Amino acid sequence: MVSPPVAVVNACTRDGQGGSPTAVVIDDATLTDNDRHATVRRTGTSHTAFIDASTPDTPAVRFFTSVGELTNCGHGTIAAQAVLLHRSGATEHHGRQRTAGRTFATTAIRRHNGVEAWFDQGVIALADHADPTGGGIIAALGLQRTDIAADVRVASPGTPRLLVPLRDHPTLLSMRPDFDQLATECRRLGYLGCFTYALSPTLRTAAARMFAPAVGVNEDIANANSVGCLAAHLLDTSGTGEIEVHQGDTLRRPSSISASATHTGSGIVARIGGVVDLGPPIVPG
Structure with missing residues (x-):
């Protein structure tokens, strides 16, 4: 080759x-x-x-x-x-x-x-009553049930993942998942990974971490599709579908992704955007 x-x-x-x-x-x-x-x-x-x-x-x-x-x-x-x-x-x-x-x-x-x-993410399917405790997801994330701020939800723009709301920013930053256990549980339950997040008081900004060891990425610096899923969830539960999410701080690679969700006749859709630093244009093959 x-x-x-x-x-x-x-x-x-x-x-x-x-x-x-x-x-x-x-x-x-x-x-x-x-x-x-x-x-x-x-x-x-x-x-x-x-x-x-x-x-x-x-x-x-x-x-x-x-x-x-x-x-x-x-x-x-x-x-x-x-x-x-x-x-x-x-x-x-x-x-x-x-x-x-x-x-x-x-x-x-x-x-x-x-x-x-920016790109149009398409319809995002949201499922209620996800209980990650029975399957060991919460334990694999290194969390206790008291660390969870609200109901955990499954969201899928094509591939399902868990949206896990945490009680505060320090809890988010202190997480130390067991990646082998998390990969096993996510594969067994059919999830891409877990998008853990802590909302600001205004609901228009959040900090987040995405763990997807089942697909070879222990922690994502930026996960745009999950941000779109969060925007859809917020629109569904609070009526506010615009969010800016910060990721990557624990990896010393700060990132920012914006998303806006709207209702359509087909379901909730989201538009997702971010800024790209092109850097040196080409790395030789």
Whole structure:
């Protein structure tokens, strides 16, 4: 295999700093999935987006971690759209992306601090009465039932994950999950992972941590799809569907993701955005 060129960008930065290092590859039809896995391991990033640019009006994007392919990836979509805008030389683009059989709207705009990118997440399914205690999820997270501020919910924009509200910010920061146990429980119950969060008093900002060892990512610096899920949950329970979420502080990579959820005839949908620092444009393959 001839290694394809790889752009490594920082997705969902906060105040011009941090963000999640994300690899973006212009895909080659000759690559096999084994080749793509090798590329992920070579880049050393938690996620890699592979863009099929053969249909430039609606590029197809696939996402891989070190252990497999993901159905979708929010911050990977934001990174991919920023790289596509950079390659085009334009200052703004409104387009569409195909991932996992779904085509959705995207926007990318050059800003002074990078590229601001947004995408439509689609319908988010919310399920009540999730009880993670019986399955050992709470114990695997290193939490007690008294650490949980409200009902735990299952949310799925295509892949289900748990939304776990915590009583305060210090509890969030002090978490020390047992990743092996958490991976076992999430695989058994069919969850991508656990999105733990602490809301501010205004409900418009939150701090969060996302744990997904079942798919090879012990802790995400930024998890955009889960932020969209949180926005949908907040709209459903409080009527306020706008949120800005800070992640990555415990990993010394501050990140910020914004989401806005709305009711539609098909269900609750969300629009998700973040700023991408392109950094050095290309890392040789």
